[in-house]
Amino acid sequence: MTTSVRIALDAMGGDHGPEVIVPGAALALARHGDLSFVFFGDEARVKPLVAAHPALAMVSTVRHAEVAIRMDDKPSQALRTGRRTSSMWLAIEAVKKGEADAAFSAGNTGALMAMVKICLHMTPYIDRPAIAAIWPTLRGESIVLDVGATIGADAQHLADLAIMGSAMARIVFGVERPTVGLLNIGTEEVKGLEEVKAASRMLREMALPTLDYRGFVEGNDIGKGTVDVVVTEGFAGNIALKTAEGTAKQIAAYLRQALCGSLWSKLGYLLARRAFKALEAKMDPRKVNGGVFLGLDGVVIKSHGGSDAVGTARAIEIGYEMVRDKLLTKIQESLADRAGAHNLPPAASSASLPS
Amino acid sequence: MTTSVRIALDAMGGDHGPEVIVPGAALALARHGDLSFVFFGDEARVKPLVAAHPALAMVSTVRHAEVAIRMDDKPSQALRTGRRTSSMWLAIEAVKKGEADAAFSAGNTGALMAMVKICLHMTPYIDRPAIAAIWPTLRGESIVLDVGATIGADAQHLADLAIMGSAMARIVFGVERPTVGLLNIGTEEVKGLEEVKAASRMLREMALPTLDYRGFVEGNDIGKGTVDVVVTEGFAGNIALKTAEGTAKQIAAYLRQALCGSLWSKLGYLLARRAFKALEAKMDPRKVNGGVFLGLDGVVIKSHGGSDAVGTARAIEIGYEMVRDKLLTKIQESLADRAGAHNLPPAASSASLPS
Numbered sequence: 001m002t003t004s005v006r007i008a009l010d011a012m013g014g015d016h017g018p019e020v021i022v023p024g025a026a027l028a029l030a031r032h033g034d035l036s037f038v039f040f041g042d043e044a045r046v047k048p049l050v051a052a053h054p055a056l057a058m059v060s061t062v063r064h065a066e067v068a069i070r071m072d073d074k075p076s077q078a079l080r081t082g083r084r085t086s087s088m089w090l091a092i093e094a095v096k097k098g099e100a101d102a103a104f105s106a107g108n109t110g111a112l113m114a115m116v117k118i119c120l121h122m123t124p125y126i127d128r129p130a131i132a133a134i135w136p137t138l139r140g141e142s143i144v145l146d147v148g149a150t151i152g153a154d155a156q157h158l159a160d161l162a163i164m165g166s167a168m169a170r171i172v173f174g175v176e177r178p179t180v181g182l183l184n185i186g187t188e189e190v191k192g193l194e195e196v197k198a199a200s201r202m203l204r205e206m207a208l209p210t211l212d213y214r215g216f217v218e219g220n221d222i223g224k225g226t227v228d229v230v231v232t233e234g235f236a237g238n239i240a241l242k243t244a245e246g247t248a249k250q251i252a253a254y255l256r257q258a259l260c261g262s263l264w265s266k267l268g269y270l271l272a273r274r275a276f277k278a279l280e281a282k283m284d285p286r287k288v289n290g291g292v293f294l295g296l297d298g299v300v301i302k303s304h305g306g307s308d309a310v311g312t313a314r315a316i317e318i319g320y321e322m323v324r325d326k327l328l329t330k331i332q333e334s335l336a337d338r339a340g341a342h343n344l345p346p347a348a349s350s351a352s353l354p355s
Numbered sequence: 356m357t358t359s360v361r362i363a364l365d366a367m368g369g370d371h372g373p374e375v376i377v378p379g380a381a382l383a384l385a386r387h388g389d390l391s392f393v394f395f396g397d398e399a400r401v402k403p404l405v406a407a408h409p410a411l412a413m414v415s416t417v418r419h420a421e422v423a424i425r426m427d428d429k430p431s432q433a434l435r436t437g438r439r440t441s442s443m444w445l446a447i448e449a450v451k452k453g454e455a456d457a458a459f460s461a462g463n464t465g466a467l468m469a470m471v472k473i474c475l476h477m478t479p480y481i482d483r484p485a486i487a488a489i490w491p492t493l494r495g496e497s498i499v500l501d502v503g504a505t506i507g508a509d510a511q512h513l514a515d516l517a518i519m520g521s522a523m524a525r526i527v528f529g530v531e532r533p534t535v536g537l538l539n540i541g542t543e544e545v546k547g548l549e550e551v552k553a554a555s556r557m558l559r560e561m562a563l564p565t566l567d568y569r570g571f572v573e574g575n576d577i578g579k580g581t582v583d584v585v586v587t588e589g590f591a592g593n594i595a596l597k598t599a600e601g602t603a604k605q606i607a608a609y610l611r612q613a614l615c616g617s618l619w620s621k622l623g624y625l626l627a628r629r630a631f632k633a634l635e636a637k638m639d640p641r642k643v644n645g646g647v648f649l650g651l652d653g654v655v656i657k658s659h660g661g662s663d664a665v666g667t668a669r670a671i672e673i674g675y676e677m678v679r680d681k682l683l684t685k686i687q688e689s690l691a692d693r694a695g696a697h698n699l700p701p702a703a704s705s706a707s708l709p710s
Contacts, residue, residue, distance in 0.1 A: 110541065138605050148540050151548055185503050185593040186465065193506055193590060219597025223605035235548060236594050238540040239587070242574025243595040247602040250493050250578035251634075255610075258630035265630035272623025275613035279606075 004036045004059070005323045007316055008091040008100035011041030012068035013107025014305045014312075018042075021106065022049040024312025026056040031313070032320055038100055040065045040087040065090050069111045071305055078111030079118070088112060092119045095298040102299035102319035106307055112300070113149055113293075120296045123328070125335040129295040130161055130234070131302065132168055133241055134318070137225030143169050143178075144222060144230045147291065148238035155198035158182065158231055162203055163338060164294040165229040166211035167330035171321050173228055177210065181217030183232035183240070199231075210334045252280075290318035294331070299323055359391045359414070360678045362671055363446040363455035366396030367423035368462025369660045369667075373397075376461065377404040379667025381411040386668070387675055393455055395420045395442040420445050424466045426660055433466030434473070443467060447474045450653040457654035457674035461662055464646075468504055471648055471655050478683070480690040481650040483508075485516055485589070486657065487523055488596055488646050489673070494580030498524050498533075502646065503593035510553035513537065513586055517558055518693060519649040520584040521566035522685040526676050528583055532565065536572030538587035538595070554586075565689045607635075645670035647677060649686070654678055 009025060011018040018041055029035050036059040039046050043064040050057050065087035069078045082089050088107050094100040096119055105112050109131075117129060132145035145165045146153070153161070162180050169178035180203070184196050196216075203213040217226050219240060232240070259269045269276065293300040299322045303315035364380060366373040373396055384390050391414040394401050398419040405412050420442035424433045437444050443462050449455040451474055460467050464486075472484060487500035500520045501508070508516070517535050524533035535558070539551050551571075558568040572581050574595060587595070614624045624631065648655040654677045658670035 138608055151540070183594060185506070185590055185597075219594040219599075220601030220604070222598055223601030232594070235540055236591050239538060239574040239591050240594050240598040242540075243577055243598050244574075244602040246575030246578030247599040248606060249575070250491075251603060251606050253493055254634050258634040259627060261630050261633065265627040268623040268625070268627025268630070270623070271626065272614060272620040275616050275620035275623070278616065279609050279613040 004034045005032070005102070005320050006036050006038065006100045007319055008038045008094035008103045009040065009316075010069075010086075010088040010091040010103070010105035010107055011039040011046045011062075012065065012087040013105040013112075014303065014307060015071065015106075016306075016308070017068075018046045018049050020307065020309050021312055022046065022053065022056070023309040024307075025060070025316060026053040027309055027313035028316040028320065029056055029059065032317065035059065035316070035320060037061070038063060038091075038094055040090040040094075041068065042087075063090065069107050071108050073108055073111055075108075075110040075114035078108065079114055082111070083115070083118070089115050089119065092116055092298070092300060095300070096120055101323040102301060104301045104303065104316055104319055106303035106305055106312065106315070108305075109148070109291075109302060112302055116293055116296060116300050120298045120300070123295050123297055123331060123335070125338075126160055126164070126295040128157060129293055130164060132165055132292045132294055134172065134290055135222060135230075135241075135244075137223055139225030141173070142222065142225050142228055142230055143172065144232070144237060144241065145294065146232065146234040146237050147241045148234045149293070151233065151235045153195065153233035155195045155202055158195065158199035158233065159202045159206070159338070160295070160335070161231045162199075162211060162213070162229065163208070163334045164331050165231060166208075167327060167334055168292060168294065168322070169228045170210070170330060171325040171327055172318070175228065177212045178228035179212045179214050179226075180229040180231060181214050181221065181227035183219070183222075183230055183236060184216040185218065186216070206338055208334065208337055210330075210337065290315035292318060292322060292327075297328065299327060359389045360387070360457070360675050361391050361393065361455045362674055363393045363449035363458045364395065364671075365441075365443040365446040365458070365460035365462055366394040366401045366417075367420070367442040368460040368467075369658065369662060370426065370461075371661075371663070372423075373401045373404050375662065375664050376667055377401065377408065377411070378664040379662075380415070380671060381408040382664055382668035383671040383675065384411055384414065387672065390414065390671070390675060392416070393418060393446075393449055395445040395449075396423065397442075418445065424462050426463050428463055428466055430463075430465040430469035433463065434469055437466070438470070438473070444470050444474065447471055447653070447655060450655070451475055456678040457656060459656045459658065459671055459674055461658035461660055461667065461670070463660075464503070464657060467655070467657055468648075471651060475651040475653045475655070478650050478652055478686060478690070480693075481515055481519070483512060484648055484650040485519060486646045487520055487649055489527065490577060490585075490596075490599075492578055492580030496528070497577065497580050497583055497585055498527065499577060499585045499587070499592060499596065500649065501587065501589040501592050502596045503589045504648070506588065506590045508550065508588035510550045510557055513550065513554035513588065514557045514561070514693070515650070515690070516586045517554075517566060517568070517584065518563070518689045519686050520586060521563075522682060522689055523647060523649065523677070524583045525565070525685060526680040526682055527673070530583065532567045533583035534567045534569050535584040535586060536569050536576065536582035538574070538577075538585055538591060539571040540573065541571070561693055563689065563692055565685075565692065645673035647673065647682075652683065654682060
């Protein structure tokens, strides 16, 4: 690693492409002067955008990519057309080659997942990747994982998710020993799926120094912020994430309807509009931006497809923090602790996918 | 069935007990004159409450029950102390004996589930019960099931849930052929769990006259109201329900904080307070009241533990509609259609639990 944190960006991803991603990088740079960038994408489109931000242009390289993965491409299609040629692939490959410390994309999650799995190796001891989301809560923020990288999980994978999520939480929230809960239905120890119960026993027995396991949590605990890290398998995690997103949009629509109802309520809205701005900021989907791929031998950040420059900057900064505070090392140390406790062989590299 | 719709009530269930349940019944009666009631509970406490509502007293019987199941009793504990003696058990048993058309409880869901499974038989062709919730959406309301009766589901059970949920939707929403979606992650046919994919093929092939299968939906489609009936297994369904509840509370808290921020925003709140009342009404958890147990040979309604009289009345009315519009017959007809299409034996009664 050089003294700067080098981010490789898929400049063509997301609903808005380089017109949002380049200004987002400029914003992130303004806050973290030790960032540098490699943009992959349509050179003719990206170069002038970068040139428009002189400070950014100083620390950036633009590399041409022939292909841009579309938001609605199926993963198989994306691999067929974009393997080795797309801006998405090249950004990931830059991490693999050591030319960048983290890859960033706001593109199609399915395609990104497929490319990441082919291009990068798994972390030792881990056999399946996960996506961790940063979720706004009443207490601040929590990390929820897996929000959809892999479906289904045995107890071991759930325990791995707890370890990886905690390593991320130590960096993002700056706490020594993040609190961790397993998502379940009902908080009685008797309830729930067999694998969730087994993971609970496993986490209690491990008694790791890097996380504080608090037992089961329910869906409504996520918004409360009951724990720093909420662990679940990818199907339930994705449904929780999307349901929360849907509920937030639903309530925002109710609020708009309610406030357009009468002259008094419109006037009330005008008077309280600063409060509403604050509310909107809290309900802002950009806040849940910056999903982090975990379980890989590289840092890969997924930004929301619809993000603007502010959301993009936030996602880039998460990548920056993950590199600066050594996410991969923290995960490996925690996994080694656990492996030591269980005498597991560090042979999970055999489970990594071919590059 | 007599000409009146007879509801057996567990008067002791819920956070507030008979002080809320009796007035709730009075409210429901005011809207549906053909209701009659049997209250089970502490006679000394329930009788005076019923007597305070003369119209209600005319159509009600109060029967003493020694035991009241507590909200925090574990199901095993509830069965030990309350089988054959509790107000909850006796209300269910009244349905079994044909003394009532539907049972109502605002009590502990786990205990209610355990008792229902022991006391009632399963519907032919169905081997596991489900709980269906009525979920407020931007289009009105949808039915979401299973929200936690049983964990995990094979394709057959998911198809059964679609059939039962549609029968309920035909009654609650008054539509001929409700639209149905299977909850999944991503709407591409390739994604998701094997059993969800198999259920999707099954529903397409059945092409039932009683439901309009629309394919996969995602978590955010629930709040949008994309389909009338959202089908999922109990673990994911419960997590979706609780996550939405948590998100709604979280946003309500943000809204309160935002509006208490400054003098202007407080004044704005005063001016817009009617709009806020309307918003609160829409976000009202009582609206999701009235979970219906499906797959049994009796109608059982679960009201939210924290409901007030209005929420209680709403849940009772759902029970009323289910009886009046013959939910059980509708379910059986749809199941027989499917069984006809697949040449299944009507032998699922062998799968019913011992009473």
